[in-house]
Amino acid sequence: MQRIGVFVCWCGSNIAATVDVQAVSDALAKEPGVVYSTNYQYMCSEAGQNMIKNAIKEYNLTGVVVCSCSPRMHEATFRKTVAAAGLNPYMLEVANIREQCSWIHKDKEAGTEKAIVLGRTAIAKVQLNAPLQAGESPVVKRALVIGGGIAGIQTALDIAEAGFDVDIVEKNPTIGGKMTQIDKTFPTLDCAACILTPKMVDCAQNEKIHIYSYSEVESVKGFVGNFTVSIKKKARYVDENKCTGCGECTTKCPMKNVPNEFNLGMDNRRAIYIPFAQAVPKVATIDPNYCNMLKNGKCGLCAKVCGAGAIDYKQQDQIVEEKYGAIVVATGYNPIKLDKFDEFGYSLSKDVITSLEFERLTNAAGPTSGTLLRPSDGKHPHTIVFVQCVGSRDTSGCGKPYCSKICCMYTAKHAMLTREKYPDTDVYVFYIDVRSPGKNYDEFYRRAVEQYGVHYIKGMVGKVAPRADGKIMVQASDLLADEQLHIEADLVVLAAAIEPDKSARPLATMLTASMDTNDFFTEAHAKLRPVESPTAGIFLSGACQGPKDIPDTVSQASAAAAKVIGLLVKDKLTTNPCVAQSNEMMCNGCSSCERVCPYGAITYVDKEFRMPDRTTRVRRVASVNPAVCQGCGACTVACPSGAMDLKGFSNSQIMAEVDAICQMK
Amino acid sequence: MPNEVKAFKPKIVAFCCNWCSYAGADLAGTNRLTYPADVKIIRVPCSCRVNPMFILRAFQRGADGVILCGCHPGDCHYTSGNYYARRRMTLLFSMLDYLGIEKERTRVEWVSAAEGAKFAATMNDFVATVTALGENKRLEDLRCKE
Amino acid sequence: MNNEMMKEQVIRMSGVNPLKCMRCGKCSGTCPSYDEMEYHPHQFVYMVEKGEIDKLMASPSIYKCLSCFACVERCPRDVEPAKLVEAIRLMVVRQQGQNHLKANEIPALLDNDLPQQALVTAFRKYTK
Numbered sequence: 058m059q060r061i062g063v064f065v066c067w068c069g070s071n072i073a074a075t076v077d078v079q080a081v082s083d084a085l086a087k088e089p090g091v092v093y094s095t096n097y098q099y100m101c102s103e104a105g106q107n108m109i110k111n112a113i114k115e116y117n118l119t120g121v122v123v124c125s126c127s128p129r130m131h132e133a134t135f136r137k138t139v140a141a142a143g144l145n146p147y148m149l150e151v152a153n154i155r156e157q158c159s160w161i162h163k164d165k166e167a168g169t170e171k172a173i174v175l176g177r178t179a180i181a182k183v184q185l186n187a188p189l190q191a192g193e194s195p196v197v198k199r200a201l202v203i204g205g206g207i208a209g210i211q212t213a214l215d216i217a218e219a220g221f222d223v224d225i226v227e228k229n230p231t232i233g234g235k236m237t238q239i240d241k242t243f244p245t246l247d248c249a250a251c252i253l254t255p256k257m258v259d260c261a262q263n264e265k266i267h268i269y270s271y272s273e274v275e276s277v278k279g280f281v282g283n284f285t286v287s288i289k290k291k292a293r294y295v296d297e298n299k300c301t302g303c304g305e306c307t308t309k310c311p312m313k314n315v316p317n318e319f320n321l322g323m324d325n326r327r328a329i330y331i332p333f334a335q336a337v338p339k340v341a342t343i344d345p346n347y348c349n350m351l352k353n354g355k356c357g358l359c360a361k362v363c364g365a366g367a368i369d370y371k372q373q374d375q376i377v378e379e380k381y382g383a384i385v386v387a388t389g390y391n392p393i394k395l396d397k398f399d400e401f402g403y404s405l406s407k408d409v410i411t412s413l414e415f416e417r418l419t420n421a422a423g424p425t426s427g428t429l430l431r432p433s434d435g436k437h438p439h440t441i442v443f444v445q446c447v448g449s450r451d452t453s454g455c456g457k458p459y460c461s462k463i464c465c466m467y468t469a470k471h472a473m474l475t476r477e478k479y480p481d482t483d484v485y486v487f488y489i490d491v492r493s494p495g496k497n498y499d500e501f502y503r504r505a506v507e508q509y510g511v512h513y514i515k516g517m518v519g520k521v522a523p524r525a526d527g528k529i530m531v532q533a534s535d536l537l538a539d540e541q542l543h544i545e546a547d548l549v550v551l552a553a554a555i556e557p558d559k560s561a562r563p564l565a566t567m568l569t570a571s572m573d574t575n576d577f578f579t580e581a582h583a584k585l586r587p588v589e590s591p592t593a594g595i596f597l598s599g600a601c602q603g604p605k606d607i608p609d610t611v612s613q614a615s616a617a618a619a620k621v622i623g624l625l626v627k628d629k630l631t632t633n634p635c636v637a638q639s640n641e642m643m644c645n646g647c648s649s650c651e652r653v654c655p656y657g658a659i660t661y662v663d664k665e666f667r668m669p670d671r672t673t674r675v676r677r678v679a680s681v682n683p684a685v686c687q688g689c690g691a692c693t694v695a696c697p698s699g700a701m702d703l704k705g706f707s708n709s710q711i712m713a714e715v716d717a718i719c720q721m722k
Numbered sequence: 723m724p725n726e727v728k729a730f731k732p733k734i735v736a737f738c739c740n741w742c743s744y745a746g747a748d749l750a751g752t753n754r755l756t757y758p759a760d761v762k763i764i765r766v767p768c769s770c771r772v773n774p775m776f777i778l779r780a781f782q783r784g785a786d787g788v789i790l791c792g793c794h795p796g797d798c799h800y801t802s803g804n805y806y807a808r809r810r811m812t813l814l815f816s817m818l819d820y821l822g823i824e825k826e827r828t829r830v831e832w833v834s835a836a837e838g839a840k841f842a843a844t845m846n847d848f849v850a851t852v853t854a855l856g857e858n859k860r861l862e863d864l865r866c867k868e
Numbered sequence: 869m870n871n872e873m874m875k876e877q878v879i880r881m882s883g884v885n886p887l888k889c890m891r892c893g894k895c896s897g898t899c900p901s902y903d904e905m906e907y908h909p910h911q912f913v914y915m916v917e918k919g920e921i922d923k924l925m926a927s928p929s930i931y932k933c934l935s936c937f938a939c940v941e942r943c944p945r946d947v948e949p950a951k952l953v954e955a956i957r958l959m960v961v962r963q964q965g966q967n968h969l970k971a972n973e974i975p976a977l978l979d980n981d982l983p984q985q986a987l988v989t990a991f992r993k994y995t996k
């Protein structure tokens with residue numbers, strides 16, 4: 058039998074006004090097991106907490122019931138109080154007589170009666186409480202960053218800076234991501250490569266950082282502090298350790314007509330290639346879809362010219378297994394496909410391009426060496442039309458329902474740079490709204506209008522029709538002038554919506570991290586925990602969580618790194634003690650619990666049991682990993698033999714509560 | 723029993739998940755939205771923690787109605803718990819209906835942490851429904867009566 | 869009938885929710901009879917939202933819409949402006965004596981290239 062103390066709080070007049078607290082403490086004093094019952098003005102105050110501590114010592118209490126506000130408010134406070142008095146913190150129960158009683162019942166008699174029942178229910182539960190010990194699990198002091206764009210790079214650098222090992226897994230042959238394809242960055246117009254490539258080099262040179270390029274995550278097992286990840290290193294048919302990146306092979310390969318994905322297919326590369334000059338790691342990769350040697354065994358030219366002997370046509374995919382304490386997702390974004398938008402004629406003319414293609418056309422390392430030329434005939438365009446919100450804010454099903462956030466600013470940048478370099482060009486920007494909230498963003502957009510004379514037109518393009526003479530007819534509305542415009546353009550640039558990378562969805566399944574309907578990863582709390590996934594130990598960095606520009610991405614990347622460091626710096630993690638527990642003597646090994654567990658916390662083990670006749674028998678029984686179990690209790694109900702129970706919310710405890718509630722006269 | 727007829731006050735057990743509905747009930751309190759004192763709430767970590775046995779036990783001990791509140795589908799703190807609860811309760815409630823416990827005495831409702839008003843409205847409606855049905859005699863164990 | 873009631877009726881008949889419009893103007897950018905119209909597709913949506921049904925009913929624009937449904941097809945928010953035009957036209961022609969096309973006017977309009985189908989459609993569109 059427990060020795061229970063009951064403490065009824067007045068909460069000033071919040072409780073005392075509609076509940077007769079004296080009557081409650083008197084009535085509860087008569088309950089079996091209660092050896093002490095009192096009431097006080099503010100139980101959560103220091104004086105109130107001291108009352109509890111003193112009573113525990115004086116009356117040798119083994120269980121405490123506080124009748125006060127919601128346990129969501131002060132359960133943690135009172136747990137600390139009883140722990141300070143030497144009692145196990147889980148020997149405390151809170152009866153919610155404020156939010157769920159005094160505040161909603163005007164009638165004092167009914168309120169008092171209900172408060173007594175709630176108190177009695179808590180007493181019935183605490184009778185069956187058992188001391189619980191928070192478990193501990195070790196932390197592997199190594200982090201994994203999935204995705205090697207600017208988000209992943211920044212996160213990895215920050216974690217490495219704190220002295221922890223970090224691995225970056227990047228599916229492309231080089232890290233750098235989308236930012237490598239961008240020419241200049243708003244609102245300062247510094248060149249993307251100039252600020253990004255030093256960071257890429259830092260990553261390569263940092264001895265704490267290991268880069269798995271041309272690799273993908275195959276599977277993830279484990280839990281916060283202790284993940285086991287299989288990484289598939291795709292065969293690049295070049296020995297990374299031998300290749301010096303001299304690029305000799307990439308000039309000799311006879312396969313010259315492979316679309317170059319770095320320039321979005323606007324020029325060609327060879328079958329063996331280094332994506333771009335500043336690639337990290339600077340190692341050649343053979344594209345098996347185009348290489349003659351790999352396809353039909355005829356050629357082998359690259360192996361002949363390679364002075365380092367790095368070419369290895371027999372290389373196989375390789376699986377590496379590593380342990381990590383934390384995982385950061387930084388899988389980034391892609392522009393959407395525009396095949397559903399016939400009206401913009403993207404597939405009809407080479408001179409209707411996306412904004413990312415425009416970046417390549419203005420980039421010194423791009424297919425035109427930085428001169429803005431029409432992809433169709435290589436002539437200077439004199440009239441350029443930019444269309445914003447192509448597929449963004451689209452609820453019709455063709456595009457994406459959200460605002461892609463970055464397009465207003467990069468379009469202003471494109472328009473401004475075009476006018477600066479080619480003042481003879483007419484530049485039109487069709488906008489629905491110009492969204493430029495950000496430091497120096499609106500000023501930037503206004504500069505495009507006021508200093509550079511970009512024609513901003515409030516309205517939307519309805520039709521883009523390429524003409525036989527090479528001009529592109531653009532039909533659009535000008536809402537402010539209330540007229541329809543017909544513009545003969547030379548180049549049309551579509552600001553395509555952005556969407557999460559396709560690899561994100563299968564990755565989320567592996568990580569048991571949640572996603573929204575648009576395949577963006579959801580954060581643990583939209584405001585207060587923006588860089589953590591609801592799944593413990595998984596962190597979010599960059600555009601995989603929502604559309605973001607570079608400054609936002611870098612801030613979030615550093616924030617995610619800070620959270621990872623906060624986790625890795627711990628030697629052990631304390632775990633929630635209210636977890637499931639299997640009674641091995643009752644378990645019949647049916648696997649029902651294993652199937653309903655959303656966390657994979659339950660495994661089956663073969664265990665030896667001594668039988669009454671002194672023989673031993675091996676039985677298959679459920680075993681719960683307390684570090685993984687989150688304590689939902691799904692398994693306890695699924696268990697047909699009643700072997701599975703939840704600590705802190707056990708079957709007998711809840712039954713006792715039901716009984717106490719129904720017992721009232 | 724004395725001769726005077728006491729107004730029927732139903733006994734209602736409400737199971738609320740810790741993350742959404744219990745917080746919703748707290749919010750109803752914070753906003754001073756009243757509902758009858760006949761509703762007594764039991765906090766469970768998740769709606770999927772509610773074993774059908776608990777509900778049978780409640781009716782056995784003389785409850786007149788049982789309501790289970792959880793997070794909205796898709797919002798479960800434990801990703802899928804409320805789906806389990808929904809399936810289990812569908813089965814259980816149809817069995818209870820077969821046993822003579824009217825379907826109106828049992829209910830599953832999704833109440834988020836932000837829906838204090840919905841919580842209060844649900845409870846008002848549920849209590850009114852159960853009060854109209856009167857006392858539940860089915861499944862009741864007379865030995866538990868005083 | 870006052871404007872507010874007419875607005876409700878237009879919304880009910882068309883099944884269009886003008887509040888979904890984000891004022892991008894793509895409907896008017898795409899409209900082939902834009903220059904013929906006094907009020908343009910995006911204005912139909914906005915004016916219905918404001919309840920200015922009488923102005924729209926009095927405007928010849930309702931007969932200039934070709935019902936080509938380009939605006940419906942291309943609207944990113946699924947607003948369907950052409951259905952609003954249709955509903956307002958019906959509000960007019962359903963009134964006594966407001967048929968836009970009368971049988972005795974037809975012989976004068978006929979020419980050999982006009983497909984029969986166009987006549988049938990026009991009759992359906994412009995009369996009670």
